[in-house]
Amino acid sequence: MIQLYPASKRYTVKNDWLESNLSFSFGEYYDPSNIRFGPLRVFNDDTVQPGRGFGIHPHREAEIVSIVLKGQLKHEDNLGNAGIIGTGSIQRISAGTGVLHSEFNASKQEEVQFLQLWFSPDEKKLTPSYEDISYDLEQMHNQLLPVISHTGSERVAKIHQDLTLYLSRLDGKETLTFRQEEGRRIYVFTIEGEISINNDNILKSRDAARITDLPEITIQASQDSFFLLIDLPGGEF
């Protein structure tokens, strides 16, 4: 089954420094029918104004992934990590038993856009950890490039959950096929452009699809497109 979630149906939080489009219940937005998709708990599409950001705050028991789409994000945490990541970089925080961090727009001129995803970890009470990686933009051209996985590897961040997150830039009219084991889930989010899944399920910019019981899908771009695909475990969460 393919369920489409148009960008316009997302919940929007907007103030003088932040616009956040929420795909799942988060903060003030609480919809008991929209809590998670498997281990995926949070999918926030954030834009932060220059010099502004999220001050120091804690998290626990979550695998937190930030994907910078535009601009630069400045990270600091109580594990001793500090740095700036930009387009082509991904940050993974395993909050485990507790981490304090802040995330600010590193630029005084340009806004920063990033996706923040939270997953339930496959194990509780993990030691908190941090990792950031840069991926090769060329390697996702007309193919699926893994950037986060359970095992991790060079230029693939390791996450404590049985999932793989792929990025792809697909030229207009190009097609990709994705296969997974039966019983798993697929989440697709279009970052830019327009794609179709199995011909008649159209995803425009910032639309999403939650897919179950369909271990093989075909993705076609109707124009040059940039999208994200997550291979997620099945079962109860």
Added chain:
Amino acid sequence: MLMIRHSIGSRLLCQSETYTIDEKEDHWLISLPIDEETASKVLEFQDELNLFVTKEKEKTWFYSSDAQIKFLPKENQLMILADHKTVYPV
């Protein structure tokens, strides 16, 4: 001020100016007055609660990793046995 928030997005579930915190070895027994309806809302998310004591320049973060929380209906009291405490500046 003591605030009880959901750990996903920090939604405020309950706050109280009145509370006690008793330190017991490496645990903290936190109790606060609460009505039954609010207690029910808090207990619904008992596995995903963060507690914050806020002062002018610092916050103290508590949580109970094994969701040790109970409501005493006769006393209208919520009791939480926290096993984690972190103080940080704000």
